[in-house]
Amino acid sequence: MLSGVLNSPQNVPDDMSVFKGPQSPQTPQTGSPITSSPALKREVPVKRRSSSGTAPPLQFVDRFDRLEVxxxxxAHLTCVFKGSSPVASCWVYNKKEVVESSKFHIKSSNESSSLVISKALPEDSGRYTIFVRDRKSSAQHTVTLNVIDLPQPPASCPVAHVLSPHSLVLSWSGPSYDGGSAVTEYVVEVCESPSATDQWRELTAQCKSTSLRVTSGLQPQGEYRFRVRACNAVGVSEPSQESQPIRMDNQGEPCDDKPVEYVTVTINTVDKLTDHYNVLEKLGVGKFGQVFRMTHKETGRVCAGKFYKGRRTKEREAARKEIELMNLLHHPKLVQCLAAYDNKAEMVMVMEYVAGGELFERIVDDSYEHTEVSSVGYMRQILEGIQYMHQKNIVHLDLKPENIVCMDRTGIRIKIIDFGLASKLDPNTPLKVMHGTPEFVAPEVINFEAVCPATDMWSIGVICYILLSGESPFQGESDTETLALVTAAQWEFDEESFQDITDMAKDFISSLLSKEVRRRMTCEEALAHSWLAYTSVDNSSNTTKNLSKDKMKKFLTRQKWKKTGKALLALKRMAILSKPEASASLSPVDETEQAMQSLELKLQCKPAFSKTPSDLTVPQGSRAQLSCLITGYPDPEVVWLKDSELLELQEECVKVDYEEDGSCTLTLENVSPHHTGLYSCKATNALGEALCSATVTVEKKDT
Incomplete structure (x- = not known):
């Protein structure tokens, strides 16, 4: 603090310090030098502002928390504040102080500060924090800006499941980015195919979820294409990709519970995939390549084709390894490999088609009842599938919600998919890996320690936490922060999110999310846990109460954005979707310190007089008062002079009051002719000094 430059000796009162008068100060009225005198060269007491503490702290007035454009x-972000002049302010965005530019315009005063953002873009969304500071106190406030636009089109084309010659079920994925405003509904459009012209018509404009059962408007033997648009508060998106032509001649695929006929797959290096299968619409994209829906040319069976994009030896070996492992994983809760093709042009794994979509996508559907009881059923199925893998000494190593899928759109059966990172453990050779998804990997993966079946159990604990609360226990604002939270095993049960969840469920999660590998439950122990020991837990209102899906929807939205390169917008959007009170939370310490240092520099100014005293003529024996108002930071120190000589304050008739607001008053009591003269107030701080003067004339009384 520069205010400490003016040193004070010990045992001097707070409003007094030692001052050595400078040489030849100038008077503002004449500019002529005041003759230096011996009185000014000696050490003299000076006045400091009183520290009564009566001045109210700096505070914001009529503040607002959010703005949407x-x-x-x-975008106009304006904050009004009230404090002791002068007041300095600055805006901080993305941990950096906002500076004047063609994009940002700042206008600040002692009462308010405005940040104007021209031609706002989605990238400008986020939290803008204003820091303000006066002489005695500081304050900060955060305004969340949300720049909204049309949503992007749904991320996938609609997939149709024909139920009868008159009806079908359509399903699709939501948009990669919602435009900054929540998607409220979907417009589903249909076009007869083949057609000379594409004449699209609406099936519905009010679909609230990512699936639709169509029971009218379709003709038997008719062939149709479908597409979907997303709607938010701004408007309607461009259409999604069109579906493949769908013929209404399928009576629906029967749902039977016959034992699955498992196949030991041998990679076909002679035939082409297209010799046996029809390749239809794309279902998804991953790091490995792409997945397409297919049908077998002879049997008509619907399958999924996993097309590997790599032609390099390393990538082909990874595909062969996955096929070999899947030949060992014949279990109803694990997706099955049906065939594989390896040609020079491509390598394809033909998989069992699981039509129900991701489990979490199913849960957030408006027509689905999500309870703690239903969650128990899903967790039991996941554990049964992973138990079988662990019995084969195989670990999955990539368990996450998107790898848990529903077998159909109506039932509650699930399957575990994607064994691309799975490995068979060798008791003689510890396995260390450095792959996985940050939110779901166990601490030992990050620390590059040996993995084991307990590594999967940690991931199951994270999935269960999200399933019941809709929140991710280790999600940070970056992958680095997330990994740090996982490594430290720092997590807790959010009171609001878990208020309707039983203690048994919390104990189940706690027994899995243990940093110590040996303390985590095995699959056998988890299946025997009291939370899973009953068919339906109990019939209490807690376990059968519908759980909120709002946080789950936000979690899924963030995952989509991250997958499609929208991570930055996702993080900003999550800040906007967070609790209102979070917007007023303190910024990181380093950010606050930097802002305070900037304001300290902005506040600093040399002394000045915003009000100067006027010349006085007073009768003998009366009171004379000269008042001025002093500004400057650090707080200036004051001395009064009479005719260029230091005014001795020890005299009973001389009094100086220097108030917190900068007002300084010289009072002369019971004046006599010898008080006539030029009185000067001199204010000094480390940056400079200022001087103002006025003449006092004392008229003699008539004798």
Whole structure:
């Protein structure tokens, strides 16, 4: 602090310090030098502002927390505050101080500060924190800006499941980015195919979820294509990709519970995939390549084709390893490999088609009842599948919600998919890996320690936590922060999110999310846990109460954005979707310190007089008062002079009051002719000094 530059000796009162008068100060009225005198060269007491503490702390007035504008509009962020002049302010965004530019315009005063953002873009969304500071106190406030636009089209084309010659079920994925405003509904459109012209018509404009059962408007033997648009508060998106032509001649695929006929797959290096299968619409994209829906040309069986993008030896070996492992994983809760093709042009694994979509996507459907009881059923199935893998000494190593899928759109059966990172453990050779998804990997993976079946159990604990609360226990604002939280095993049960969850469920999760590998439950222990020991837990209102899906929807939205390169927008959007009170939370310490240092520099100024005393003529024996108002930071110290000589304050008739607001008053009591003269107030701080003067004339009384 520069205010400490003016040193004070010990045992001097708070409003007094030692001052050595400078040489030849100038008077503002004449500019002529005041003759230096011996009185000014000696050490003299000076006045400091009183520290009564009566001045109210700096505070914001009529503050607002959020602002929403459309793309291309101008955003005005204005905050009004009240404090002791002068007040300095600065805006911080993305941990950096906002500076004047063609994009950002700042206008600040002692009472308010405005940040104007021209032609706002989605990238401008986020939290803008204003820091303000006066002489005695500081304050900060955060305004969340949300720049909204049309949503992107749904991320996938609709997939149809024909139920009868008159009806089918359509399902699709939501948009990769919702435009900054939540998707409220979907418009589903249909076009007869083949057709000379594409004449699209609406099936519905009010679909609330990512699936639709169509029971009218379709003709037997008719062939149709479908597409979907997303809607938010701004408007309607462009259409999604079109579906493959769908013929209404399928009576529906019967749902039977016959034992699955498991196949030991041998890689076909002679035939082409297209010799045996029809390749239809794309279902998804992953690091390995792409997945397409297919049908077997002879049997008509629907399958999924996993097309590997790599032609390099390393990538082909990874595919062969996955096929070899899947030949060992014949269990109803694990997706099955049906065939494999390896040609020079491509390598394809033909998989069992699981039509129900991701489990978490199913849960957030408006027509689905999500309870703690239903969650028990899903967790039991996951554990049964992983138990079988562990009995084969195989670990999955990539358990996460998107790898848990529903077998159909109506039932509650699930399967575990994607064994691309799975490995068979060798008791003689510890396995260490450095892959996985940050939110779901166990601490030993990050620390590059040996993995084991307990590594999967940690991931199951994270899945269960999200399933019941809709929140991710280790999600940070970056992968680095997330990994740090996982490594430290720092997590807790959010009171609001778990208020309707039983203690048995919390104990189940706690027994899995243990940093110590040996303390985590095995699959056998988890299946025997009291939470899973009953068919339906109990019939209490807690376990049968519908759980909120709002946080689950936000979790899924964030996952989609991250997958499609929208991670930055996702993080900003999550901040906007967070609790209102979170917007007023303190910024990181380093950010606050940097802002305070900037404001300290902005506040600093040399002394000045915003009000100067006027010349006085007073009768003998009366009171004379000269008042001025002093500004400057650090707080200036004051001395009064009479005719260039230091005014001795020890005299009973001389009094100086220097108040917290900067007002300084010289009072002369019971004046006599010898008080006539030029009185000067001199204010000094480390940056400079200022001087103002006025003449006092004392008229003699008539004798």
């Amino acid at each position: 459309h793309v291309g509009e101008t």
